[in-house]
Amino acid sequence: MTEPIIELHGVTRSYGSPPTVALAGVDLRVERGEMLAIVGPSGSGKSTMLNLMGTLDRASSGDIRIAGEDTTTLTDAELSGLRAYTIGFVFQQFHLADGVTAVENVATGLLYTGVPLAERRRRAAVALERVGLGHRLGHRPSELSGGERQRVAIARAVVGEPPLLLADEPTGSLDTRSGAAVVEILHELNRSGTTVVVITHDVELAARLPRRVSIRDGRIELDQHDRTLEVA
Template sequence: MPVIRFEQVGLRYPGPPPVDALKPCDLTVHRGEFITVVGPSGSGKSTFLNVAGLLDSPTGGRYLLDGIDTGALADRDRTALRGHRIGFVFQSFHLLPHRSALENVTLAMLYTQVPRTERLRRARTALEQVGLGHRADAVPGRLSGGERQRVAIARALVGRPSLLLCDEPTGNLDSANAASVLTLLEELHATGMTVLVITHDTEVAARGRRTVTVRDGVLQEAS
């Protein structure tokens, strides 16, 4: 079963005049794929991210996530589905500055039914998975940019999502840290994780196994 299936999914903002931020499109992302989505600023990448991440609802078409028709869900159920099935990684790390790496990762499970001891165990495992088990007690200010992004990736992984959705994950990093984070994403992909990276950087896009382009709201496979 595909992780993502778009069936003529589109998003139109009402006018006047109305704007087709994402024109009706089809897309299938199979489990275990590493896909990059590339396009210039203002092309519709953010709209695509918001729709795929269940942050915005499409105004047309049908979006199935893990086979679940997201358009048929109430807002509360969409929020729960997003929390359980999608791990987000953003350009800005969004870490709490006075909390340790371990605490930042653990907080991602705060409103779940997982007991505290299990939350801590999962958080330590996620940090080890991204190579930061030895930095669990460090606060973000004592971590490099690459390490902070690794903590953010651990936080995204700790809920055991179906999809890792990354928005410009190397945008705030120097070239060395960017390469390290991209290598980590490739390693996660090699373990079977489905990875989707939104980027304007063609070098980052080239790391994907498939590349999709967005231009003027039109989504299409790169040739």
């Protein structure tokens, strides 16, 4: 069996005093190449789990390994390096820079990898082609639809070809048609080998993914696999 890309063992996360428990003893294993949804209502702990899997936050207790790295032992600088080369992020609100073009927005995904500017732009153009926006390289976010802006954000997340993509409510700001197009892009990335984890409260979106992990009150209450939806 290959090494999983995500492993959580007995992970807890609490905040404040007296403590508010956001995660309570979570165990989760995600194999390389999987595609899954972590689904739950607001306040269930799914965003906390995203932050921990993305090394944006540290657990209060328990063990977390990402791509074989024990994140509890890494310095902040080492965690930044792990994120730069291993994890791509997609958020509901796009987080694009309004004053620059699509290709320049995507090129920022390689900013901390040491890649020269010309090569960053070349790879950004390739990533935009990959998500169907090769004809929009010179457009600014204000000139793009919501669905196109999310595709730019996805291109930025995958321009460095990270093995793991974490998508937080990726269709939450989109209409049905644009949302369906974004989900298909995520499926295509998964078919090409990227591990895709979607954080969502949308049970219909979750039902379209081959694995669904339901979380409530900081605990995993259900972990389902639908073999018919897995990559062939």
